[in-house]
Amino acid sequence: MSPARIVVVGAGMAAVRLVEGLVGSGHRVTLVGDEPHLPYNRILLSAVLEGTHTAGALTLRSRRWYADDDVDLRLGTRVLAVERAEREVLLVDGTRIGYDRLVLATGAIATLPPIRGLVRLDGRLHERVHAFRSLDDCRRLDAAVPHARRAVVVGGGLLGLQVARALAVRGLATEVVEGGEHLLRGQVGPAAGAILARDLRRLGTEVYTGARAVRLVDGEQGGLQLDNGHVLETDLVVLTAGGRPSTALARAAGLEVRRGVVVDEHLRTSDPVVHAIGDGAQRGGRTTGFVPPAWEQAEVLAAHLRGRAATYDGSRVVARLRATDLDVAVLGDADAAGDVVEVSNPVAGSHRRLVVRDGRIVAATLVGDLARVGLVTQHFDRGTVLGPHEPGDLLLVERPARPTAVPDDAEVCACAGVTAGRVRACSSLEDVRDTTRATTGCGGCAPAVRQLLAHRTLEVSPS
Ligand SMILES: Cc1cc2nc3c(=O)[nH]c(=O)nc-3n(C[C@H](O)[C@H](O)[C@H](O)COP(=O)(O)OP(=O)(O)OC[C@H]3O[C@@H](n4cnc5c(N)ncnc54)[C@H](O)[C@@H]3O)c2cc1C
Numbered sequence: 001m002s003p004a005r006i007v008v009v010g011a012g013m014a015a016v017r018l019v020e021g022l023v024g025s026g027h028r029v030t031l032v033g034d035e036p037h038l039p040y041n042r043i044l045l046s047a048v049l050e051g052t053h054t055a056g057a058l059t060l061r062s063r064r065w066y067a068d069d070d071v072d073l074r075l076g077t078r079v080l081a082v083e084r085a086e087r088e089v090l091l092v093d094g095t096r097i098g099y100d101r102l103v104l105a106t107g108a109i110a111t112l113p114p115i116r117g118l119v120r121l122d123g124r125l126h127e128r129v130h131a132f133r134s135l136d137d138c139r140r141l142d143a144a145v146p147h148a149r150r151a152v153v154v155g156g157g158l159l160g161l162q163v164a165r166a167l168a169v170r171g172l173a174t175e176v177v178e179g180g181e182h183l184l185r186g187q188v189g190p191a192a193g194a195i196l197a198r199d200l201r202r203l204g205t206e207v208y209t210g211a212r213a214v215r216l217v218d219g220e221q222g223g224l225q226l227d228n229g230h231v232l233e234t235d236l237v238v239l240t241a242g243g244r245p246s247t248a249l250a251r252a253a254g255l256e257v258r259r260g261v262v263v264d265e266h267l268r269t270s271d272p273v274v275h276a277i278g279d280g281a282q283r284g285g286r287t288t289g290f291v292p293p294a295w296e297q298a299e300v301l302a303a304h305l306r307g308r309a310a311t312y313d314g315s316r317v318v319a320r321l322r323a324t325d326l327d328v329a330v331l332g333d334a335d336a337a338g339d340v341v342e343v344s345n346p347v348a349g350s351h352r353r354l355v356v357r358d359g360r361i362v363a364a365t366l367v368g369d370l371a372r373v374g375l376v377t378q379h380f381d382r383g384t385v386l387g388p389h390e391p392g393d394l395l396l397v398e399r400p401a402r403p404t405a406v407p408d409d410a411e412v413c414a415c416a417g418v419t420a421g422r423v424r425a426c427s428s429l430e431d432v433r434d435t436t437r438a439t440t441g442c443g444g445c446a447p448a449v450r451q452l453l454a455h456r457t458l459e460v461s462p463s
Contacts, residue, residue, distance in 0.1 A: 003027055004100035006305065007089055009079045009249065011039045014278030014294040015105035016060045021302025023069045030097055031066070032089070036076035037135050038063060043291055043322055043442045045138045046159075049145075050166035050324065055135060060440075082253035084271055101273050101305060104250055104261060105298075108243035108279035108289065109133070113154055115224070117216030118239075126216060129237045132163055141238065145170050148235035152176075152224050154213050155241030156183040158321050158328075161196070163238050165323040168205050175206040175232055177213050177224070179241075187319055187330045191344055192351045192367045196326065199349045199368065203325055213237075245280040245287050260287040265311040267301045277301055283314035291415050291441050292318040316381065318414045322442040329373045329414070329444070331380045332363030341391040352395040359385040374410040374420065374448065381411065412448050415441025423452045 003026040008015045011033025022029050033039065040058035047053040066073040074091075081090040082104075088096045110133045112118060118129050125131065130141045149172060153164045156178025168174045176183070182193025183200075197207040208226065215225040216237065223233040245260035256262040256270035260282030267275045267283075277297040279289050288294065296316065303310035321328035338357035345351070350368035354361050354376070361380045366373055372394055379386065379394075386394075406412070408421030418438035426432040432449055433439055439446045 004305075005098060006030070006101045006103065007032065007097055007099040008103045008105055009082075009089065010105040010107055010246075010278070010280075011035065011073070011075060012105060012107045012278065013039075013042055013060070013291055014107070014298045015039065015103070017295045017298035018103060018105065018277060018302050019066075019069075019071055020061075021299055022305060023071075025302075025306045027305065028070070028072070030072040030074065030099075032074045032077060032079055032091065032097070034076065034078040035134060035136070038075070040135060041440065042133075045132065045135065046162035046166045046323065047443070048135075048138050049132075049142055049163065050169050052324075055139070058135070079249060082249055082274070084253055084274070087273070099273075101275065103301065104269070104274065104276040104280060105278045106246040106249060106280045109246045110239060110243050111241065113213065113239065113241045115154070115213050115216060117218065118237075126237075128222065128235060129216065129239065131239050132159065133243065141236070144236055145172065148172055150174075150234045151236040151238060152213070152232050152234040153238045153240055154224075155239065156180070156207065156209065157186055157240065157242065158184065158319065160238075160240035161200070161321060161326055162323040163240055164200065164205050165203070165326055167236075167238070168203060169324055172236070174204075175208065175234070176200065177211055177226065177232070178207070178209045179212045181210050183207065183209065184321075184328065187334060188328070188365050188367065189334055189353070191342070192328075192353065192365050195344065195346055195349060195351045195367055196328070198346060199326060202349070208232075243279070243289070245282065247280060250274075250276065250280075258282055258285075263312075265313060266304050267297055267312055275301055283312060286314055286317075288314075288317065290317075290319045292316070292320075292417075295415060295441070296417070318377070320414055320442045320444045322444055327366075327368055327370045327444070329366045329370050329377075330364070331361075331377060334363055334365055336363040338362050341395060343392075343395040354391045354395065356386065356391050359387075361386070361391070370444070373414075374406055374412050377411045377414060378407075378409065406448075406452070412452065413438035413441065413445040415445075418445075420452055423449050426453070429453065 007030045016039045038059045078092040079089045110131045131137045151167045151172045151174045153176045182190045183196045212227040223231040225231045247257045250261040251257045261276035278294040300310045300312040319330040338355040342353045353365045355363040360383045406420045416437040418436040
């Protein structure tokens with residue numbers, strides 16, 4: 001492919017992954033993002049809130065890296081319009097940038113639940129109410145925490161549980177309100193949801209399911225009123241009740257948009273020189289909302305733009321929860337049809353469920369114990385045909401497998417698709433980060449990576 005001007009709109013997690021894949025391709029890349037900060041790892045915002053990471057530690061690439069690789073980085077500026085006839089984007093300050101290929105990586109926007117009193121007359125959120133999607137949201141909430149004793153998190157999805165755990169670790173009496181009948185209802189079934197609720201209560205966080213927050217009550221004893229009339233007294237309300245693909249730009253440009261921006265197997269929109277990736281894209285009737293598929297799309301598109309054969313079929317759905325003392329991994333669609341093999345241990349707080357069709361794992365949910373996530377992922381990805389006892393054997397292990405028992409080709413990092421063998425080939429954690437990008441996504445693989453490295457050191461050091 002001859003060198004092209006590639007403009008990427010939205011400097012988030014999918015965009016940076018794409019730009020990494022385009023380095024050295026000869027294309028002239030411009031990356032435009034409306035947030036003022038260097039692109040960062042959004043997944044770890046709850047770790048900043050919790051206090052285990054600094055905001056600076058979330059930066060994905062240094063300013064120098066973009067400069068050295070000739071990436072024209074424009075931050076703190078919004079793309080207002082895509083003018084397809086001219087092949088230009090229009091920035092908020094009136095600047096126009098021409099493109100040969102345009103990539104929309106605009107992510108998702110938080111949705112406001114219908115709760116009276118959330119928004120003030122001037123259009124801003126009530127001072128006790130917080131969104132949690134960006135570094136600026138995180139900083140505003142972080143600054144409010146020392147002045148608060150109680151918090152209510154609205155939404156019991158992955159993000160809600162992360163924020164609830166972070167606030168609880170910071171010492172706030174934290175409660176979670178979830179309108180559905182169980183936690184994580186988008187990803188897991190009722191049994192796993194019940195175990196998670198039990199885990200959270202054990203960790204000191206109260207959970208209300210099947211309850212909707214309807215009104216913010218002002219005053220000294222202010223709180224959040226539920227639809228059953230009960231008022232939860234609180235100093236802070238954090239909204240994590242969902243997001244939707246950010247599609248306004250694509251819609252205004254006349255591209256095909258349903259829930260997300262519709263793309264084909266080359267991540268092409270209805271205009272073949274405009275692509276979409278990440279939370280904003282929709283492939284095969286499905287939008288995603290997680291880093292592993294966003295990175296997979298970015299890698300496929302980078303290969304495609306380099307003239308290599310690569311397609312995205314949207315079938316690999318992987319979600320990991322990053323929260324202290326709460327472990328969840330979900331592969332595939334929990335509602336997939338098939339035989340269910342399930343092991344629940346509410347006492348230990350673990351739940352493992354496989355959906356098996358024609359001997360193959362088509363979906364898996366692991367809560368509370370991810371010891372076997374590498375092997376399960378490997379079988380899931382490869383479509384391994386398992387014998388009749390194997391699914392049960394996979395789930396019955398209570399203790400983590402010894403690192404040596406993890407085969408080289410077992411996937412350790414779901415975000416970056418890194419196998420145990422590639423980790424073993426590295427000399428240190430820094431080496432793993434730089435050469436494979438494992439541990440730089442949700443961070444859920446860090447314990448396994450450390451274990452593999454430690455074992456490797458033992459293997460190579462003379463006794
Ligand atoms: C707090 C939090 C925790 C999460 N935890 C997990 C997790 O544990 N595991 C997991 O897999 N996923 C998690 N996610 C989801 C994950 O972050 C997203 O799937 C991922 O960031 C998607 O990448 P993206 O590039 O599509 O969107 P984003 O990373 O959201 O980036 C989009 C960027 O585009 C910018 N933008 C939008 N419109 C314009 C415009 N017109 N002009 C310029 N810039 C624009 C936005 O401001 C944003 O910076 C979490 C999300 C949040 C908010």
